Structure formats: structure tokens, C-alpha cells
Amino acid sequence: MNTHKLKQKAIDKDFLDEIAHLPGGERIIDCFQCGTCSGSCPTAHVMDHTPRRLFAMVKAGFREDVLNSNTYWYCTSCYICTVRCPRQIKITDVMYALKRIALKERYVRRKNAAGAFYSSFVDIVERDGRSFEPELMVRFMLKTDPTLLLKNAVLGLKLMKHGRLPIRRNRIKARNELRAIIRKAKSESL
Amino acid sequence: MATKQSYIYYPGCSAEATGKPYEISARAVCEHLDIELKELADWNCCGATAYLSVEDIASMAVAARNLAIAESTGLDLITPCSACYITLSKVDHYFEDYPDIRTKINNALSAAGLEYKGGVNVRHLLYVFSEDIGMERLSGMVRADLSLRVAPYYGCQVVRPFTERDSPDVPFAMDEIISALGGDVVDYPLKTKCCSGALIGIDEKTALGLAKPLIECAVRSGADCIVTCCPLCQLNLDAYQYKINKVYGTNYHIPVLFFTQLIGLAFGIDEGRLGLNMNIVPYRPAARAKGASG
Numbered sequence: 049m050n051t052h053k054l055k056q057k058a059i060d061k062d063f064l065d066e067i068a069h070l071p072g073g074e075r076i077i078d079c080f081q082c083g084t085c086s087g088s089c090p091t092a093h094v095m096d097h098t099p100r101r102l103f104a105m106v107k108a109g110f111r112e113d114v115l116n117s118n119t120y121w122y123c124t125s126c127y128i129c130t131v132r133c134p135r136q137i138k139i140t141d142v143m144y145a146l147k148r149i150a151l152k153e154r155y156v157r158r159k160n161a162a163g164a165f166y167s168s169f170v171d172i173v174e175r176d177g178r179s180f181e182p183e184l185m186v187r188f189m190l191k192t193d194p195t196l197l198l199k200n201a202v203l204g205l206k207l208m209k210h211g212r213l214p215i216r217r218n219r220i221k222a223r224n225e226l227r228a229i230i231r232k233a234k235s236e237s238l
Numbered sequence: 239m240a241t242k243q244s245y246i247y248y249p250g251c252s253a254e255a256t257g258k259p260y261e262i263s264a265r266a267v268c269e270h271l272d273i274e275l276k277e278l279a280d281w282n283c284c285g286a287t288a289y290l291s292v293e294d295i296a297s298m299a300v301a302a303r304n305l306a307i308a309e310s311t312g313l314d315l316i317t318p319c320s321a322c323y324i325t326l327s328k329v330d331h332y333f334e335d336y337p338d339i340r341t342k343i344n345n346a347l348s349a350a351g352l353e354y355k356g357g358v359n360v361r362h363l364l365y366v367f368s369e370d371i372g373m374e375r376l377s378g379m380v381r382a383d384l385s386l387r388v389a390p391y392y393g394c395q396v397v398r399p400f401t402e403r404d405s406p407d408v409p410f411a412m413d414e415i416i417s418a419l420g421g422d423v424v425d426y427p428l429k430t431k432c433c434s435g436a437l438i439g440i441d442e443k444t445a446l447g448l449a450k451p452l453i454e455c456a457v458r459s460g461a462d463c464i465v466t467c468c469p470l471c472q473l474n475l476d477a478y479q480y481k482i483n484k485v486y487g488t489n490y491h492i493p494v495l496f497f498t499q500l501i502g503l504a505f506g507i508d509e510g511r512l513g514l515n516m517n518i519v520p521y522r523p524a525a526r527a528k529g530a531s532g
């Protein structure tokens with residue numbers, strides 16, 4: 049359990065409303081702090097605030113503290129909290145929404161490796177229409193910590209030796225169409 | 239069965255890379271059962287957990303492009319990957335729950351002359367075996383003695399939050415299949431505990447801490463192998479097993495098979511056609527001697 053003090057000075061009264069208007073967050077007001085989510089979460093032990101506590105902070109308007117925390121970056125999308133929440137709050141979807149807000153508003157933290165990973169992935173998919181694991185890992189390691197390249201050389205060799213690391217990337221034919229969809233979709237963002 | 243079963247097949251990006259043994263064995267086993275997998279034309283990456291973490295409508299529109307292409311076929315869309323399954327299914331759930339999102343996605347798709355009306359039946363390959371093919375047909379095809387003790391590892395996204403008819407906590411589809419093939423299902427209480435998913439690429443130390451108990455639990459319950467239905471789960475438990483050993487001073491070497499590889503072994507399909515040589519922790523010769531001979 050952590051003992052993080054909240055740092056935010058002024059309360060953001062609109063934050064609850066902001067989250068409640070995102071898909072999955074509609075029922076967040078119903079959270080009765082039972083802790084089922086935190087008790088089920090596989091990564092709660094490394095989170096600055098457990099999911100239960102994070103929702104208390106959302107309701108109380110601690111926008112800065114919520115977005116500055118590592119909690120939602122550690123969400124693995126395992127959905128155990130979502131299926132167990134007795135108030136039917138779509139917790140995982142809220143975690144996704146927080147990631148998106150944080151990336152848009154550049155809440156870059158000491159430990160924002162997840163953001164770098166996701167962005168590298170998206171760059172490749174938007175370009176080729178397919179993901180390409182070797183490039184994704186190399187890009188990510190260069191962005192965050194180049195010594196990782198060395199630390200993962202053995203893993204890469206093992207995968208290659210077993211025919212599980214392709215050398216050539218795959219691209220879809222309709223790349224232009226896909227880009228047109230993405231461009232239009234971004235203009236329709238929530 | 240009178241008419242040939244046909245499905246639209248969405249392999250997912252990992253099928254061409256780390257998930258290759260899954261892809262190879264899935265195709266071999268389906269061919270053996272005379273099931274037709276028609277690969278979705280010019281399919282694109284579903285976006286997985288990453289895209290939805292960065293973009294809302296764009297990530298869903300990219301996933302929906304696949305559904306729009308699949309829709310005209312009228313066939314169920316099958317994917318072997320749990321992350322693809324959940325990402326594609328999510329579009330449909332959002333279509334039902336949020337009319338405004340539905341409109342926005344279709345506005346985006348129209349930029350490529352596409353439209354998705356909604357209602358493609360997205361399914362995970364595991365449930366094609368358990369629901370459509372069924373235990374009777376599976377056990378009737380067994381040609382090799384599988385005297386194996388197997389830990390069934392489902393992972394998360396195949397049963398959460400959407401599931402065809404299984405329990406999100408304690409599913410049994412894979413257990414049934416293993417038994418029908420003549421394998422012994424060991425008690426494996428961590429069968430749906432998260433393996434860390436993509437966190438393995440982001441924070442390895444934390445991720446290995448999640449994967450380790452899954453291996454430990456299988457070994458303790460006396461399993462000869464772990465069987466999975468998700469390419470990322472398999473990668474985390476198989477390719478990263480040597481890292482678990484390094485960090486925790488353990489000496490695990492338990493093979494992690496795709497359930498399609500296990501089916502293939504029981505059917506007596508040639509090991510080369512099941513991609514078994516691509517598994518990092520080798521499928522044990524001891525277990526093999528007891529198993530397939532023809």
C-alpha cells in the first residue's frame with residue numbers, strides 16, 4: 049500500500065462530469081468504494097493509487113493527481129475488475145480513457161514507458177495497416193532506454209532461431225483508404 | 239456433418255510473427271477436420287490494446303474496417319487471438335450502446351467507401367472447437383495416446399468481458415477439449431489470472447512477477463505442459479520462461495503449447511505441420527514418447 053499524499057491545490061469540479069461523459073464512465077458516480085476492483089487487480093501493488101482510490105479521487109475532483117499517477121498506465125486490460133464491479137462500472141474502459149487524455153495533454157512522467165510503447169505501435173499501424181513486432185520493440189527501446197536492446201538480444205535470437213521473428217514487414221494493399229479512414233476518424237474524436 | 243463448415247478467418251498480426259506456431263497448427267487442424275478458413279481480404283491490424291489507449295474513434299474505425307469487409311459474407315468471423323477477439327467484439331458492443339459513436343465510426347469508414355451495419359458474429363477460435371465441432375467429433379478423431387497432464391491457461395481476454403457461454407472467472411471450454419482428447423486436466427486455479435499481456439514489453443520486471451506464478455502453479459500441480467489459446471500468453475510463458483528462471487533463480491522448463499497443437503498431436507498430425515519446433519521450451523521427448531506414433 050502506498051502513502052502518496054495528494055498534491056493538487058484546487059479541486060476540479062468538472063472532472064467527475066468529464067469522466068462520466070466518456071464511454072464506460074457513465075456509472076462512476078455509483079462507485080461505493082467496495083474495493084473489489086483493487087482486490088482483483090493484478091498490478092495494484094505497483095500502482096500509485098489502487099483503482100478504488102483512483103475513483104474516489106475522480107469523484108472528489110483530483111484531476112491533476114489522477115493524471116499524474118501511474119495507475120492507469122499499469123492497467124493490463126485484464127478486465128477482471130470490470131466483470132466483478134458490483135456497480136457495473138466499466139473500469140477498464142475508464143483506464144483507457146485516462147490514457148488517451150494523458151497522451152493528448154502530455155502528462156509525461158518519469159515512468160511513461162507505456163505511452164512510448166503505444167505510440168510506437170500506432171505509428172506503425174497507421175503507416176502499414178499491420179503491426180510489425182521487431183520494429184515496434186526496437187523503436188520502443190530506442191525511445192525509452194537503448195540498453196534494453198542489448199538486454200533483449202538473447203530473446204530476439206531465440207525467437208529468430210525458432211522462426212518467430214519475421215525480417216520483412218507486411219503491409220496491407222488499401223493503405224491509402226485506411227489513412228483516409230483514420231484522418232476522418234480523428235476529426236470525429238470524442 | 240453434411241455441408242462443409244466455412245468461416246471468415248482473421249489471423250491477426252501475431253500470426254505472421256511470434257504467433258506463427260499457433261497459425262500453422264490452427265490451419266493444419268482445421269484442414270484435418272475439413273473446416274474452411276477463408277482469410278479476410280486485405281485485413282488490417284485490429285489495433286489491440288495500444289490503439290485504443292491513444293485514439294478513441296480512430297482505433298474503433300480501424301477495427302471496424304475489418305468488420306465492414308466481413309459483413310457481406312454473412313459468415314462468422316473467427317480469430318485465434320484473444321486480443322483481436324476482444325477488440326473486434328468491442329466495436330459491436332459500442333455500436334449497440336452508443337448510437338453517436340456508431341455514426342462517427344461510419345462517417346470515418348465512408349472516407350473509404352465502406353459502411354458497417356453491425357452484427358458480424360465475432361468469435362474466438364477456441365469456441366469453434368468447443369461449440370461447433372464439439373467433443374464427440376473431437377474424441378472420435380483421436381489417433382494418438384495423449385497421456386499428458388495438462389494445465390489449461392485461458393488468460394483474460396478470451397473470456398472477459400465478452401464470453402460466448404463460458405464463465406469469465408472459471409471457464410471450462412479448454413478443459414473439456416483436453417479431456418475429449420484423452421489428456422488429464424490438472425487443477426489449475428490461476429487459469430484466468432493475467433499473464434501481464436503487453437506489459438512484458440513495457441515493464442519487464444513487474445510483468446515477470448505476474449507470469450511467474452502461472453508457471454509455478456502449473457509445475458506444482460504436476461502438469462507436463464501448459465496449454466493456451468492466446469498468442470501473447472504463449473509468448474509470455476514460453477519465450478520469457480528463461481528470464482523468469484534468471485530473475486527468480488528457478489529452473490522451469492515446462493512446454494507451453496497452443497491448444498491447436500495439442501489437438502493436432504492427439505489427431506496424429508505430423509509434428510512438423512504443427513509448428514512444434516517453433517516452441518522455445520521444447521516439447522519434451524519424454525512426453526512425446528508416450529504420445530503420437532502415427
Ligand code: SF4
Nearest residue numbers: 079082083084085133
Ligand atoms: S469495484 Fe466498482 S464499486 Fe467497487 S470500488 Fe471498484 S469501481 Fe467502485
Ligand code: SF4
Nearest residue numbers: 089123124126127129
Ligand atoms: S483491467 Fe486494469 S484496472 Fe482492472 S483489474 Fe485489470 S489491470 Fe487492474
Ligand code: SF4
Nearest residue numbers: 393394395435470471
Ligand atoms: S492473458 Fe495476458 S495476453 Fe492473454 S489476453 Fe490476457 S492480458 Fe492478453
